[in-house]
Amino acid sequence: MFLGTFQIGFLCSLMLLSLGLSAQGTRCDDIKPFCAGEDQLVFPNSNTGVTNVIVAEEGPDYGCLELKRYPAWFYLQIEDSGDLEFLITQTENADGSGELLDVDFVIWGPFNKRDNYCSASILSEENLIDCSYAKDAIEIANINNAKADEIYVFALLNYSTLPGYISLEQIEMDENSGSTDCTVLDGVLGHDQVLCSNTETILDAEIEGASGYQWFVFDETIDDFTEISGEASSKLNVAKDGTYKVLVEDGDGNHDIEDVVNIHFYDRPKIQKPAESIAVCQKGNIVDLTQKEQELLGDTDFTEGYEIEYFETQQDIDDDEMIAKPSLYKAEVSETIFVRIRDLFTGCYSEISEIQLKILQLPQMKFPEEIEMCVNASGEFQEELVLGFDYGKNYNYTWLNGNEVISNDFEISLNQQSINPEYNLVITEATTGCEVSYSTKLRYVSEPESIEIEILKANFGQNWNVEVQVEPFLGHSSEFEYRLDNGVYTSQNVFNNIEKGVHEVSVREIGGCGNVLKDEFTVIGFDFFFTPNGDGINDFWTITSDKDYRILNIKLFDRYGNFIREIDPEGEGWDGSFNGELLVQDDYWFRLEYTTPSSTSTKHFSGHFTLKR
Structure with missing residues (x-):
């Protein structure tokens, strides 16, 4: 394998994205370059969910590694000679948070640019530099006494098998430390190319001062590169999938620069436009945007190989800011949702389609919270109460008194008091099933009984x-x-x-x-007390008739209800005695009968007064 092989466009500090079911560098043939310096390389690990390569390939000597689970392959080139120390970590999340996951590694080297890095003879026991099989999520790897232009190969293994992220960075750098060469990230031909809906591409290997170019394509039948005849310029027009190599001769004719690039042509996924909008019952309602998935896919079988992405605006598409939870989207206004399909294997996107959200204008009936109804002793209304309005054939109506359905007409007429005073109306839009409900409570009032x-x-x-x-x-x-x-x-x-x-x-x-x-x-007017002491003032207690009433009789009682005597309303009154004996100071009660000029019927009046001595 040669410098620049299968470059996918790594940049220092860039998080790597896997395509389809193949994780980054799961085989040595897919080895990727990296550089370190002050930056950190973070990439998704190989795991059960993204690759079928469970165990590292046979051939290389893996040193201390007893199990070689889910490998990722990288190489680096030394720029400045010295010692290099690397921190290797594996965690659940890309930012280093979450569960710590066991990671192992092995390093081979040094090699030169013309070596085939993946051959068993190269990745041998003699070329082992460092290795760890510890049960740790944090490892330290060392390359000592490295020389400029040397190449070193890393195999990073996910012993845990769980999805996560591996971080690789150079640490403990000082004036005696070596450094890595970041020019390996670009090579001559640039990155591997995944081309969506393209019919051709041009590979450009032009280097100032070069004296010649040779182009090759990998032939799987012979498992080697074959030269493309007639192609000697710095550019090559490519119209089909393949692994292409260029050999560049410098001006002296004796120093070759070699690079390899992988080219894939894929069709864009096809996407359809839904025939109808999604009806949103009310502003602020939660709506499931994914209900249109089958319409968007058309005849395409929806498998794990596709992903549908939803965006609120065109700017969100440009910024790759997807709607996080399309199945729980909160619709505030009628709007257009932009949608595209991504082929997880190729990374290709479909054209942009649209889903229209339409917030329905459901009926806005004005129901008072409470309606006061005048009823008689039999519970009948003084006036008929009519509730409801006809909003047309697109709506269905359900009237409920409490939990009982009482009508499916658009209006109801009420004439009688019910046990449950609460009435509810549910209006349903016939096509969408969207509902709006209204309620009122009757308050029954009457004349005094x-x-x-x-x-x-x-x-x-x-x-x-x-x-x-x-x-x-x-x-x-x-x-x-x-x-x-x-x-x-x-x-x-x-x-x-x-x-x-x-x-x-x-x-x-x-x-x-x-x-x-x-x-x-x-x-009836009467004195509250009298003083029968013989002084001629308030010595007798009585009630006399008035122009508004005529007293018929007066009966006296003690506080215990015992009858004392009856006095004549036309007489002198009571002197406070009983059977010739003076009674004690106390409260006494009376009951009298009387009539009024406006009524011939007898009426009663009672009260109490005090005898004071």
Whole structure:
């Protein structure tokens, strides 16, 4: 093998990319050049996923290596004489992170430019320079006393067999260290060429001062190069696959420069354009771009040999910035996604195709969060409620009351209170299945069902406070407002400083639902206490009739409910005695019957007062 053979365009610090199922330099015939200096060479290792070359080829003497798993072959050329020390590491990730993976190596040399580096006689025990079979992910390799222009061959082996990256760099450099020659990276003919959809290429070996050129092509039938007759210029027009070699004679005619290059012609993968766009139900939805893969491939069988790459913009294609997760793409706007197919074996790309994303404009119905409905005691609505709108034949409708489907029409009419007040509408676009849903909740209100009036207190029979309690119909959440006599309606249900006499309370639902409920009550004036001590002031307790009410009778009780006596509302009143004996200071209760001018029916009123001594 000769200088420049199968060059793939290595640059110092460049991460290598493998093509197809062949890893870099898995056989010595595919050996690659590298240089070191202050740079680091990082490349994907050979492993079970990218190559069928499990064990290094037979022939070379591998020294200390008992197992020779998944090799990668490189060579370097010495520029400055001296000692060289190399750090070899193998890790899960290219940046050195992740799991540490066992790596082994062997080095042969020194050789000159005309040696066949891969012959068994060259890679022999006598030419072994350094070797390690340790169970380590970090190795140190040494080449001592190297001379300028010498060639050294490296075999780096992935003992772990796992996918990862190998790093190779020169370390511990000082004024006595040797260095590597980076001109080997370019050679005369340049890199190996993988040509996509090209029918020919021109190899240019022109060197200033050269006196002649000879061109050769590798013939597999004889396993050697044969000269191409009639080709003696510095350029060679190549139209088919092959391994080509040039021999350049210098001006003296006695110093040959030799280089080899590998040429492959491949067709671009074919790509189709999907007939229809991908419908995105709503802005911000996640969409699977890969659903169009079979349409993009057309008749091409989708195998592991192809990869489909997705891009948001043309600039992203130029920058090779692919969409990281095309199956979980978040669509914000209707847009064009650019797509290409890559042949993993050849590295060739198809032309650019396009996938159109179309965000559907689904119906935007305005549903209030809550709808207030006026119902009667039977749960019937005061007015019919109609919900929905017809958006056309492209949509299907599903109405639900809670979890129960109640209609598939575009609208529903409601007349009756339901146990579940929540209603939901799901609108489905018939072609795509995209859905949009709306919901509302009914709040049932009604007129007041009943009123309860509580007279809270009095001040020497003059002013009272009244609290009005209202009950709505069962299951309703009504709010009410209140009015005393001919006053204004208020949300407060307590009225203060009410004078004795007949009054009317009006109650209505705050939104105007149903009828106004009214009730009449009478404030009976009486003294809260009396002092039967014979001083002529407050010696008797009684309640007398008024223009607003007529007292029929008054019955007195002690605090335990024991009847004491009945007094005549037209008489003098009670003097605080029972059966001729004075009763003790305490609270006493009364209950009376009365009528009002507006009603002939008998009404009752009760309260308590204090006897003080």
